[in-house]
Amino acid sequence: MADEAEELTAGGRTVRISHPDKIYYPRPGYTKRDVAEYYLTVGEGMTRALRARPTTLERYPEGVEGGSFFQKRAPKNHPSWLRTARISFPSGRYADELCPEEPAAILWAANLGGLVFHPWAVRAEDTEHPDELRLDLDPQPGTAFAEAVAVAVELRGLLDELGLRGFPKTSGGRGLHVFVPIEPRWDFAGVRRAAIAVGRELERRMPGKVTTHWWKEERGERIFLDYNQNARDRTIAAAYSLRARPHAPVSAPLTWDEVPDADPRDFDLRTMVTRYRERGDVHADMDERRYSLEPLLDLAARDESEGLGELPYPPDYPKMPGEPSRVQPSRAKKETD
Structure with missing residues (x-):
């Protein structure tokens, strides 16, 4: 592995890439240089997805087959031009997280082995009020991407009925994400409540196909709408972010017309470069309008009036x-027998 560093220029800034020949994805043979050049190519689109958002880095300094860790606090040696924002966790602790605002910030993080970028649903200016509703369609055992697609199509219709617009993307794995840009008027609990309402409405419209059950033993062969992705300190991989899987897949933004025929295996480090050069950022207009959550909160109020209450939070809350x-339901039953 060469010891010489290389430099890449992004937005007028020069970013040093150390050990550019280090292998990050051994099976296809992608190097740190390949990763950095990928992020340089999609930099404007990814900056749109990350701009001013506190972002946790999922770092793989020795590549995807080496050790990894999540870095919430900005490294002490970060450059002065890289913005940070203070956020608080459910435990009451806080951290100053990176807030990428330009492609150079993404390259800088990639040089540290930051392969996956996990942004919060808030902006640095207001870290208590999310400006995205994040709907995570997670296939359970016995289901696959095709079933998530069917739910996403139904979800689109629901959002349309309520005057909302969602922006779909692959997760980089087996699932789909749909983000709805919202007015930053509600706290995390309010946004999570809206996500629960979406999940329950989809359960009614697609019986046996969708679930909001938190416990895995109750989900069955259905698509789980993970409402807790809207709780404080829960993050989802950014649009254009690489994922730490052997073939270097990407969380790929899609148009709704593409969703029915999409295959997540088609989007990786190489193919996304070609796609981006040909089409640019297909979610470029995502920040042009913010929507009210009131239609979804009306659904939530209806559900609650009919006896549907709160759902479990993650165990660390x-x-x-x-x-x-x-x-866990099976354990609770044993304890009462």
């Missing part, structure tokens, strides 16, 4: 008001 027991 403090107990929340009105939350049901976090005891």
Whole structure:
């Protein structure tokens, strides 16, 4: 492996890439240079997705087959031009996280082995009020991407009925994400409540196909709408972010017309470069309008009036008001037998 560093220029800034021949994805043989050049190519689109968002880095300094860790706090040696924002966690602790605002910031993080970028749904200017509703369609055992696509199509129709616009992307794995840009008027609990309402409405419209059950043993062969991705300190890989899987897949933004025939295996480090050069950022207009959550909160109020209450939070969260027991159903049954 060569020891010489290389330099890449992005937006007038020069970023040093050390050990550019280090292998990051051994099976296709992609190097750190390949990763950096990929992020340089999609830099404007990815900056749009990350701009001013506190971002956790998923770092693989020795490549995807080496050790990894999540870095929430900005490295102490970060350059002065790289913005940070202070955010708080459910535990009450806080951290100053990176807030990429230009492609050079993405390259700088990639040089540290930052392969995957996990942005919060808030901006640095207001870290208490999300400006994205994030709907994560997660295939469970016995289902696959095709089933997630069917749910996404139904979801699009629901959003259209409510006057909302969603922006779909592949997860980089087996699932789909749909982001709705929203007015930053509601706290995390309010946005999560809206996501629960979406999941419950999809359960009604697609019986046996969609679930909001938190416990895996109750989900069955259905698509799980992970409403807790809207809880504080939960993040989803950014549009254009690489994923740490052997073939270097990408979380690929899609148009709705592409969704029915999409195949997540078609989007990786190489193919996304070609796609981006040909089509640019297909979500470029995502920030042009912010939508109200009120139609979804009206659905939530209806559900609650009919006896549908709160759902469980992740286990590392403090107990929340009105939350049901976090005891796994099968275990709870054993304890009462």
